[in-house]
Amino acid sequence: MDKLVTVLICLPFLMALLPAVIKHDRIRGYAVYLCGFVIAALAVFTAGLWYARGGEVLTFDLPFTEIFDKAILAGDVFLMFLIIYLSVKHRKTVISLLSVIQTCLVIWTELFGPEAVNAHHIRIDWLTFIMILIIGIIGVAIGIYAVGYMRGYHIHHKEFADRSNFFLSMIFVFYGAMFGLVFSMNLIWLYFFWEITSVCSFLLIGYTRTEEAVNNSFGALWMNLLGGLGIAVAITYAVYAEHTVNLYDVIDFGKEAGLLIPVGMLAFAALTKSAQFPFSGWLLGAMAAPTPSSALLHSATMVKAGVYLLIRLAIAMNGNYVGQMVYLCGGFTFLVASCLAISQSDGKKVLAYSTISNLGLIVACAGAGYQETIWAAVFLVIFHAVSKSMLFQCVGAIENTTGSRDIEDMEGLAVRYPKLAFILMVGIAGMFLAPFGMLISKWAALKAFVDAPSALMVLFIVFGSATTMFYWTKWFAKILGIHESRGKDVTQRNEYVSMYFHAIFLILLCVGFPFLSKYVIEPLMNDMYGSASPVISEGNIAIMVIMICAIFVVPSVNYLLTRNRKDKTVMVYMGGANTGDNKRFVDSQGDSKELQISNWYMTNWFGEDKLFRPAVAIGALILLIFLCVIVGGAVHA
Amino acid sequence: MLNEFGIRVICMALYIVAAPLLGGLLDGLDRKISARMQGRKGPSILQPFYDVAKLTQKQLLSVNRFQLLMVMSYLFFVIMSGVLFFGGFDMLLCFFSLSTAEMFLILASTSTHSPFSTIGTHREMAQMMAYEPMILLTAVGFYLAAGTFQVSDIIEGTTPIILYAPGFFAGFVFVLSIKLRKSPFDLSTTHHAHQEVVKGVTTEMVGVEYALTTVTEWYENIFLFGVIGLFFVTANPLSFIGAIAAVLVVFFLEILIDNTSARVKWQMMLKMAWGVTIVTGGLNLFILELIKR
Numbered sequence: 001m002d003k004l005v006t007v008l009i010c011l012p013f014l015m016a017l018l019p020a021v022i023k024h025d026r027i028r029g030y031a032v033y034l035c036g037f038v039i040a041a042l043a044v045f046t047a048g049l050w051y052a053r054g055g056e057v058l059t060f061d062l063p064f065t066e067i068f069d070k071a072i073l074a075g076d077v078f079l080m081f082l083i084i085y086l087s088v089k090h091r092k093t094v095i096s097l098l099s100v101i102q103t104c105l106v107i108w109t110e111l112f113g114p115e116a117v118n119a120h121h122i123r124i125d126w127l128t129f130i131m132i133l134i135i136g137i138i139g140v141a142i143g144i145y146a147v148g149y150m151r152g153y154h155i156h157h158k159e160f161a162d163r164s165n166f167f168l169s170m171i172f173v174f175y176g177a178m179f180g181l182v183f184s185m186n187l188i189w190l191y192f193f194w195e196i197t198s199v200c201s202f203l204l205i206g207y208t209r210t211e212e213a214v215n216n217s218f219g220a221l222w223m224n225l226l227g228g229l230g231i232a233v234a235i236t237y238a239v240y241a242e243h244t245v246n247l248y249d250v251i252d253f254g255k256e257a258g259l260l261i262p263v264g265m266l267a268f269a270a271l272t273k274s275a276q277f278p279f280s281g282w283l284l285g286a287m288a289a290p291t292p293s294s295a296l297l298h299s300a301t302m303v304k305a306g307v308y309l310l311i312r313l314a315i316a317m318n319g320n321y322v323g324q325m326v327y328l329c330g331g332f333t334f335l336v337a338s339c340l341a342i343s344q345s346d347g348k349k350v351l352a353y354s355t356i357s358n359l360g361l362i363v364a365c366a367g368a369g370y371q372e373t374i375w376a377a378v379f380l381v382i383f384h385a386v387s388k389s390m391l392f393q394c395v396g397a398i399e400n401t402t403g404s405r406d407i408e409d410m411e412g413l414a415v416r417y418p419k420l421a422f423i424l425m426v427g428i429a430g431m432f433l434a435p436f437g438m439l440i441s442k443w444a445a446l447k448a449f450v451d452a453p454s455a456l457m458v459l460f461i462v463f464g465s466a467t468t469m470f471y472w473t474k475w476f477a478k479i480l481g482i483h484e485s486r487g488k489d490v491t492q493r494n495e496y497v498s499m500y501f502h503a504i505f506l507i508l509l510c511v512g513f514p515f516l517s518k519y520v521i522e523p524l525m526n527d528m529y530g531s532a533s534p535v536i537s538e539g540n541i542a543i544m545v546i547m548i549c550a551i552f553v554v555p556s557v558n559y560l561l562t563r564n565r566k567d568k569t570v571m572v573y574m575g576g577a578n579t580g581d582n583k584r585f586v587d588s589q590g591d592s593k594e595l596q597i598s599n600w601y602m603t604n605w606f607g608e609d610k611l612f613r614p615a616v617a618i619g620a621l622i623l624l625i626f627l628c629v630i631v632g633g634a635v636h637a
Numbered sequence: 638m639l640n641e642f643g644i645r646v647i648c649m650a651l652y653i654v655a656a657p658l659l660g661g662l663l664d665g666l667d668r669k670i671s672a673r674m675q676g677r678k679g680p681s682i683l684q685p686f687y688d689v690a691k692l693t694q695k696q697l698l699s700v701n702r703f704q705l706l707m708v709m710s711y712l713f714f715v716i717m718s719g720v721l722f723f724g725g726f727d728m729l730l731c732f733f734s735l736s737t738a739e740m741f742l743i744l745a746s747t748s749t750h751s752p753f754s755t756i757g758t759h760r761e762m763a764q765m766m767a768y769e770p771m772i773l774l775t776a777v778g779f780y781l782a783a784g785t786f787q788v789s790d791i792i793e794g795t796t797p798i799i800l801y802a803p804g805f806f807a808g809f810v811f812v813l814s815i816k817l818r819k820s821p822f823d824l825s826t827t828h829h830a831h832q833e834v835v836k837g838v839t840t841e842m843v844g845v846e847y848a849l850t851t852v853t854e855w856y857e858n859i860f861l862f863g864v865i866g867l868f869f870v871t872a873n874p875l876s877f878i879g880a881i882a883a884v885l886v887v888f889f890l891e892i893l894i895d896n897t898s899a900r901v902k903w904q905m906m907l908k909m910a911w912g913v914t915i916v917t918g919g920l921n922l923f924i925l926e927l928i929k930r
Contacts, residue, residue: 412750433740439733446729447786450777453926458777459770459919463911466769473740473762477747480703540727547717547734554713555741558706565705567697572751573840582700582750595752600759605904 004046005122005183006062008132012039012176019168029147032168033494036140039175043136047129055129055523059120059185068121072192073110076103079195083221092218098225102232110188113239119246123185126524130378131182131308134385135175137505139300141498143171145393146292148492152400153290160208167207171296174200178301182308187238187245191231194269194305198224201302204293205286216285223282227272227306234265247312254316264322264630267313267367268623271326274306274359276333277619283356287348291396294348298355299389304381307359310366311377315528318369321633325626326367329619331460333360336615338467343606345599347395347405350471351388354431357468358384364460365445368452371525375535376444378521379513383441386509387430390502394423397491397499408598413479417489419496421479426503430510432472433551440513440544444535467606474599510548514541645724645789652723652859653716660855661685663862667892674896689851695844700749707745708846712853714738719860725789728776731860735772738857739765742838742850749841757837761825763903767910768812774918775864778805781925792870797879799868804921806868810887811913815906816861818854819895822906862888 015035022028050058062068080103087096150164177196184190198221206217238250242259247266254263275283286297297303310317310326317323337357344350358380365377398413398420399405414421433439442465449457509516517534525532536544571578577585579592587593604610665682672679681687699705718734721727743761746754776786782801783791791798799806815822820829826837836842842850865887866880901909 433737443729443733446773446777447780450780450926453929455919455923455926458774458922459915462770462773462777465773466766469736469769470762470766473743473765474759476740477743477758477762480744480748540730543721543726543730547730547737550713550717551737554710555706558709558713561709562702562705565697567699567702567705570698570700572700572749573753573835574751575835595750597750597752597755600763605907 001046001049001058001124002060002062002122004042004049005124008039008042008046009062009176009180009183011042012172012174012179015039016169016172016176019165019172022165025151025164028165028168029151032147033144035172036143039172040136040140043132043140043179047133047136050124050129055126057123057125057527059123061121065121069188072189073107075192076106076195079103079199082199083225087218087221090214090218095218095222095225098222098229102225102229105229105232105236106188106191109236109239113236114243116239116245117243117249119186119244119249121186121189122183123248124183125527126520127308127311127378127527128182130382130520130524131304132179134300134304134382135178135182138385138389138502139175139178139296141501142292142295142300142389142393143168143175145295145396145495145498146171146290148494149292149393149396149400150290152490152492156400156403157208160210163207167204167290167293170200170204171292174204174296174301178305181305185247187231187235187247187250190247191228191235194231194273195228197273197302197305198228201286201293201297204297205289207289207293210288213288216282216288219285220282223272223279226279227269230265230269230272234262234269237265238262251313251316254313254322255318258320259634260316260320260322260630261634263313263316264325264627266309267317267322267326268627270306270309270313271329271363271623272306274303274310274363275356276329276360276363277336277356278616278623279619280333280337280356281616284349284352287352291348291392291399294352295389295392295396298351298392299385303355303359304385307362307366307377307381310363311374311381314366314369314374314377316369317367321626321629323367323369325623325630327364327454327457328367328622328626330360330363330365330367331457331464332615332619332622333357334364335360335460335464335467336611338464338471339606340608340611340615341471342467343601343603343608344471345407345601347398347407347410347475348392350407350475351391351395354468354471355384355388357464358388358431361441361445361461361464364457365441365448368445368448368454368457370448370452371529371533372444372535373448374528375517375521375525376441376448378524379444379517380441382516383430383506383509386502386506387427390423390499390506391427391431393495393499393502394420394427397495398424401490402487407475407478410475410478411597416487419489420491423499423503424479425476426506428472428476429551430506432468440536478599507552511545514545517541641789649720649724652719656719656859657852657855660852660859661689663858663888664855667888670889670892671896674892685851689848692848692851693845697845698843699846700751700841703748704745704841705846707741707748708842708849708853711738711741711745712849712856714741715853715856715860719856719863722788722860722863725787725792728779728786728788728791729773731788732772732776735857735860736765736769738853745846746838746841751841753835754838754840757825757840760903761838763907764815764822764825767822767907768815770911771808771812771914771918774914774922775805775809778802778918778921778925779867781922781929788867791867793872795871797869797871797876801925802868802921804917804924806865808914808917808921809864810890811917812910813861813865813887814891814894815910817858817891819891821894821898821901822910823895823900824903824906827900 018031019028080099083099084096154162177193180193202217202221205220206213242253250262253259272279334357337353341350341353362377362380365373395405522532572582574585584592664685669679715738718731722731746758780786782798783794826839862884866884869880869883870876
């Protein structure tokens, strides 16, 4: 097992060299497919092997741990110099200060701090199992999609230098870093991989090197470095006060001895990475990059690193100030981000806000730290990873095909590009429609916060789910409708392979969720809480499965029933002013005018200029107050 | 002696058969009372049934074939919500199923690319956003008061839920005017011809499509009145009389509001609905949590 894990962490880093050095486009594509398959196979094999061995929690060291320790220190220093170089080059020297402080802090603690209690470095449990499958399967599928997408991208965007090789190799670095992050139980290791994901996302966001991209990438960098600083402080505190660098010791100390500072600092870092208010800006800025990187950041990696850490910390957050900080931040973000999504017509931006909002719900669930909420959080992580990755890929393909990713331009997509529309509809349904992932999670969260009890959180959830419903519904409704023209679909085959794979995977997950709950998530709860009870009774689960099936079956049956029904096709009602089709009418000058139908965006209520700044301010206020309380409480004790 | 399962099945079957009849009668009664309030004689109480019967005879004119199958799915999911409710299952499931049904109504009307039905659709979505929080909160209210989301367990209680949850009740009655498409909140489509942009969300629904939509509304109304009744039902069989009386009072109140107010703009509706939700539902929630702590 230890060798397998070593390979799984190290191989992606080595593979990253391949796309970087292969200059020939087609060969590079095949190399990426091959490497991707190898990584996916390895991840599935590792997970499967662990599962077959009974799913026990395993802790062990990699071979040559000492060398790895040294390499990681060297890596920290390398990353620091890289950040300094880049920020000086782009005249943002201040940002490098953050990096210098935290790297020095960690290295000082490592070299000159008191000796930490010896512990293993690697741990596999059920949460790791789920995460490596998500990274291995969804992450790799995005990599495969990226090959075709980048080809199309540079045909459309001649103005940007083609650095696809760099882009693809960064994706592989990302895999490696994510694998390392979810396996590490040593905080210094975790910190290193955490920093790699920060730097990688920074490089990916700045891909096009436009002014906007550079600014956004530095925005992402400083926020994530701030989070990194949180981890560095947590490490220092843990080493000096608790004599450990082991994440699980920190969690235990937090739970049993009430040592909340390192837990709070780690939670703070996770909040920055999962883009909760006030740190939501960076994820929105990440849109400047080509679509595969958004898909990667939003679904399988990066933001999932944040919620992964929070779910880990959950047992130490139950019922204390850290938990309150986290769930208030999450609940607030869930509501505000879904309101903001209403006012957006850019498809990618709606997806970005919906990611933030969804993460808010996951964060809130993790912060509450009850069994039910953890159950819900893990479900959301899985469903969100699959559907969001699919949606980003689909919007990317639509943009390459139609030249626009504006929702207003997706009118009648079901007629124009049925295949793309189908994928989009499955994805949207997966995000919010009743019997899918969101429902069960919302259900569990609602129940948990009623029991908690937290009236404020209940209000956040009920209002947030109403606004969530609104923005998805209007998008969904836009896709249907009448459109006479049928365009040429330029989506490449590998893009479709990836998207269909996601769609089938999502439907399987929906139908198979009782099994998922019983065989994966309940053992996970058992790991964390020592006991596991089904959150939703079996009767209700059966009803839900019936509902899931009904949502596919009922319209299909109705389709068959109505197929042969005689009807007379008529034009839509336009007060008699149609000019012969459904798209045009006679205007006041007697001319034929095209009918434009537009969605509601309610910008006067939910616009970015109305809500964004206040939301950042309130988010910051929640964080600051609770951080003061946590630190003050610790000092007082 | 019937076991629990048998009772559930009978209730569900009864809902499927009787709800449209009862719903139609209530609709007829509504028109009669409204007419009397306006000093008219009004149609026969059976008029809604005649209307539906006639609608089914009409030739089906359709803009998009898609619409009919969406309307049928809408009907299915509304019936499903009611069946789950009267079968004594989980309250949250009923409401989730109801919002799925709403989705199909929206897809039905939007599939036509019609300017007038699109206006109705957008207003329908705004209405959903306005009432959804209160609907979910109502389920939470039942949970806090009775300790369970299961309808079959809620009716076993000894004290009526209304004593714990008057705020939730008030909020629910308030958003009920939106759900029942009553003025002043009948933005997406209305039963009063004088304040309508053509026919809102149902503009393009013709013949059997419109008949199905009407029947679906009847099913939905019976389900919603069932929720009103649930506030009053206890293990004591006599409480059912009280519940029916309460439903009739609310029914009359909705007609009264309908006939004495003019339609508002959506902004106003959203403000009022959310405001009432926070004040009544939120406060009641807060107080109940303090009591239960």
